[in-house]
Structure formats: C-alpha cells, structure tokens
Amino acid sequence: MMHAYETEALPCAGGCGLFGTRQNNNLCSLCYKKSVLEQLAALKLEPKPEPSTVVPTTSPIIAAVEEPVRKQRCETCHRKVGVTGFSCKCGHIFCGSHRYPEEHSCSFDYKLSGRLALEKQLPLIRAEKFVRFQS
Known part of the structure; x- marks a missing residue:
C-alpha cells in the first residue's frame, strides 16, 4: 500500500535539478545509483600490503653463470x-x-x-x- 507522500516528487538532494523520491533518500535515479556505487566501492577497498623494504640483490657471480637467451x-x-x-x-x-x-x-x-x-x-x-x- 503506497501513500501519497511516497510518490510525491521532491527536488533531488544531489542538486542535479531532477526530481527524487523518498524511497531513494530524496535522490533522483541517477544520483541514487551513483551513491550506491560509491558505497560499494568504499566497502571493497582493502588496505594494500606495504611493500617490503628489503631489496633482493643478485651477486655478480650468479649473473655471470646464467646463460644468455638463445x-x-x-x-x-x-x-x-x-x-x-x-x-x-x-x-x-x-x-x-x-x-x-x-x-x-x-x-x-x-x-x-x-x-x-x-x-x-x-x-x-x-x-x-x-x-x-x-x-
């Protein structure tokens, strides 16, 4: 059962100039979709592991032993x-x-x-x- 206030057109809270609905948090469909995607992106962000400070070094002896690519x-x-x-x-x-x-x-x-x-x-x-x- 829908009430009259749920279908009432309100100006979009995103400020785009379109009309939004209360079901979409007073956002138009475009702004609502954008906000949902931003929320999902924020949830998916994971902390990246810090790069190790140890730099692998190769000794000159090992480099001389390796055969060139034929x-x-x-x-x-x-x-x-x-x-x-x-x-x-x-x-x-x-x-x-x-x-x-x-x-x-x-x-x-x-x-x-x-x-x-x-x-x-x-x-x-x-x-x-x-x-x-x-x-």
Whole structure:
C-alpha cells in the first residue's frame, strides 16, 4: 500500500535539478545509483600490503653463470624459426621445411607409441577355456 507522500516528487538532494523520491533518500535515479556505487566501492577497498623494504640483490657471480637467451633455431639447417617453429615429439624445434619426421631423421618411434596407445585403449579380451565334464 503506497501513500501519497511516497510518490510525491521532491527536488533531488544531489542538486542535479531532477526530481527524487523518498524511497531513494530524496535522490533522483541517477544520483541514487551513483551513491550506491560509491558505497560499494568504499566497502571493497582493502588496505594494500606495504611493500617490503628489503631489496633482493643478485651477486655478480650468479649473473655471470646464467646463460644468455638463445634464439630458437632449426636443429637441421640452423635457420631462425622464432614463433613459427614446429616442435617435434623427439624434443627439438624445426623450420617449415624440416618439420616432418622423414625430413629430419626423427629419433622418436611413432610405431611403438601408436601400438602402446592402442594397447591402452583396446585391452585384449579372451574367454577362459571351457572345462570339460567327465562323464
């Protein structure tokens, strides 16, 4: 049951020039939405952890031991491959010309891996031998 004073249009308390209602704390719909979002943002703010004052240092000995980043190159022709390199199951990276196993004399045994995969997927099922009755 709504009373006449609940639907009565009042000037917005936000000062935007529109009219508000008592249900929205005398705010228009735009100002009310903005105030609700501000309240939610205030609740979500959490104190940020203070950054530690300890600065990690690396010794010059460790920096000298680290290897420089090497560019990816084809194992066969040593051409730079970058992002377009093809990785093989043998563990090496190849260019477009040498990506097939026949082209780079791959050491990975595809036949054996296929047999093992089929063996796992299709287990051998044999019926037990019949026991003959002695009469």
